[in-house]
Amino acid sequence: MSSEEARSSVCVEDHVMTEKKRREKLNQQFVELLGLIPGLKKIDKASLIGDAINYIRELEEKLKTLEDKKRASSNSVKSWNSRPSPNENLTENSSSKSLPEIEVKMVGKNVLVKLHCLAGKGVLAKMLAEIEELHLVLRGVSSMPFTSSSLCVTVTAQFEEGYYMTVNELLKRLSTAFIYFLYED
Amino acid sequence: MSSEEARSSVCVEDHVMTEKKRREKLNQQFVELLGLIPGLKKIDKASLIGDAINYIRELEEKLKTLEDKKRASSNSVKSWNSRPSPNENLTENSSSKSLPEIEVKMVGKNVLVKLHCLAGKGVLAKMLAEIEELHLVLRGVSSMPFTSSSLCVTVTAQFEEGYYMTVNELLKRLSTAFIYFLYED
DNA sequence: GATCACACGTGAACC
DNA sequence: TGGTTCACGTGTGAT
Numbered sequence: 097m098s099s100e101e102a103r104s105s106v107c108v109e110d111h112v113m114t115e116k117k118r119r120e121k122l123n124q125q126f127v128e129l130l131g132l133i134p135g136l137k138k139i140d141k142a143s144l145i146g147d148a149i150n151y152i153r154e155l156e157e158k159l160k161t162l163e164d165k166k167r168a169s170s171n172s173v174k175s176w177n178s179r180p181s182p183n184e185n186l187t188e189n190s191s192s193k194s195l196p197e198i199e200v201k202m203v204g205k206n207v208l209v210k211l212h213c214l215a216g217k218g219v220l221a222k223m224l225a226e227i228e229e230l231h232l233v234l235r236g237v238s239s240m241p242f243t244s245s246s247l248c249v250t251v252t253a254q255f256e257e258g259y260y261m262t263v264n265e266l267l268k269r270l271s272t273a274f275i276y277f278l279y280e281d
Numbered sequence: 282m283s284s285e286e287a288r289s290s291v292c293v294e295d296h297v298m299t300e301k302k303r304r305e306k307l308n309q310q311f312v313e314l315l316g317l318i319p320g321l322k323k324i325d326k327a328s329l330i331g332d333a334i335n336y337i338r339e340l341e342e343k344l345k346t347l348e349d350k351k352r353a354s355s356n357s358v359k360s361w362n363s364r365p366s367p368n369e370n371l372t373e374n375s376s377s378k379s380l381p382e383i384e385v386k387m388v389g390k391n392v393l394v395k396l397h398c399l400a401g402k403g404v405l406a407k408m409l410a411e412i413e414e415l416h417l418v419l420r421g422v423s424s425m426p427f428t429s430s431s432l433c434v435t436v437t438a439q440f441e442e443g444y445y446m447t448v449n450e451l452l453k454r455l456s457t458a459f460i461y462f463l464y465e466d
Numbered sequence: 467g468a469t470c471a472c473a474c475g476t477g478a479a480c481c
Numbered sequence: 482t483g484g485t486t487c488a489c490g491t492g493t494g495a496t
Contacts, residue, residue, distance in 0.1 A: 112490060118327070118471075119488070125330040132337050140486075142303070145310040148333060152317050155340040162347045220419055221409035228402050237405060239422035297475060303486075304473070325471070 196274060200267045207232060207266070211249040213274075215241065220249065226273040227251060230266065231259035381459060385452045392417060392451070396434040398459075400426065405434065411458040412436060415451065416444035 126141060129148055136147045196213035211223060220239055228234060232253040239249045255261070261269070311326060314333055321332045381398035394412065398404060405424055413419060417438040424434045440446070446454070 108491085111492095114470080115490070116488095122327045122330070123488095125327050125334070129330055129334055132334060142307045142310050142486095145307070145314055145330075148337070149310070149314055149317060152314075152333070152337060152340065155337065155344060159340060159344050159347070162344070217413050217418065218410065220422060221406045221413065224406035224409065225403060228406065233402065234405055234424065235426060237422055237424040239419065241420060293476080296477095299485080300475070301473095308473090327471095 198267060198270055198274075200263055200270065202263045202266070205255045205260070207251075207253045207255065209249075209251040209253070209270070211247075211251070212242065213247055213249070215245055215247040219247065223249065223274070224251070226270070227253060229273070230261070230269055231256040383452060383455055383459070385448055385455065387448045387451070390440045390445070392436075392438045392440065394434075394436040394438070394455070396432075396436070397427065398432055398434070400430055400432040404432065408434065408459070409436070411455070412438060414458070415446070415454055416441040 126144065130136075130139065130144060133144065133147050133151050136144065138144075196211060199210040201208040209227065213219060224234065224237065233256055235252040235254060237249070237251050239247060242248045311329065315321075315324065315329060318329065318332050318336050321329065323329075381396055384395040386393040396408065409419065409422065418441055419436065419438050421437040422434070423436075424432060427433045
């Protein structure tokens with residue numbers, strides 16, 4: 097008897113409490129997980145984990161799909177500045193500044209944007225998208241190859257009703273947007 | 282003694298086996314989940330579920346971010362066909378077909394695409410992106426307003442090295458891509 | 467030897 | 482009343 101009671105320095109009840117604690121924690125995790133999984137039917141612990149597994153796989157797949165789409169339409173843009181050497185055949189008599197060069201003019205709500213940048217798949221589409229996100233309505237777009245690797249783009253646009261911006265602000269926003277391209281995952 | 286043994290029709294051992302089965306199933310789910318969660322340190326059951334929870338939250342957040350981005354650059358395209366009434370002032374002497382009208386010409390690797398479509402924010406950018414996804418390298422782009430609500434776009438391009446397509450195939454792909462715009466979530 | 471996490475058998479609750 | 486799921490206390494192995 098006495099040997100059984102004193103079998104361990106801290107007696108059996110301690111063990112029971114510890115185990116109780118462990119179960120509580122685990123169950124707490126279970127209910128937390130329960131709140132995360134949408135549209136589950138059985139609330140079995142097993143089924144719950146099963147649904148969690150399926151949900152994770154589902155999310156991962158969706159994410160992969162979206163990322164691939166994104167990548168397919170913006171990956172090439174990375175090559176835009178991937179050759180940061182300004183020693184192209186365009187620094188001869190141009191202002192010798194590195195690309196892209198951005199020029200903005202405004203008359204009332206009318207905007208003229210001139211862009212000179214390294215050509216690359218997706219660059220033009222991305223530019224237009226970014227311009228339109230600044231609440232500009234495209235009027236005319238002209239794009240022509242300049243050197244073998246650079247592009248001259250001219251865009252005319254108008255501010256949407258109720259939107260306006262100063263020239264400097266617009267220039268800053270455009271530059272920011274283009275930089276955003278380059279570092280986009 | 283005998284009453285204890287015959288307490289249930291199929292004796293206690295059945296229950297034991299069932300419970301064993303249940304545990305096995307649950308543990309099986311645990312290990313399956315274990316393989317899905319990246320970079321976990323402790324392999325506690327509790328910690329495992331905890332990490333699973335965090336991972337799910339992480340995935341959901343990433344997905345939301347990506348979807349919002351996507352939405353921001355493609356939402357406006359929905360307005361493209363949101364006025365499906367062909368009774369615009371352009372059905373007068375045009376071929377009276379509903380927009381968009383797509384015309385494709387090819388000479389060797391050189392491609393000419395003419396598009397007549399309802400104007401809308403994001404339309405042009407999306408078009409160019411889709412064209413480029415067909416392994417076409419943009420050469421020249423010209424876009425001008427036609428009626429107050431429609432747009433004439435002319436695109437010259439070249440197939441990337443190693444890529445080719447028949448005129449009909451190209452036309453089909455482009456049409457498909459544009460339809461894809463309209464029904465994109 | 468103390469702590470931690472686990473699997474087990476068992477009684478009970480809930481259709 | 483059977484089938485299914487859960488919580489509990491306990492024994493045990495690993496660190």
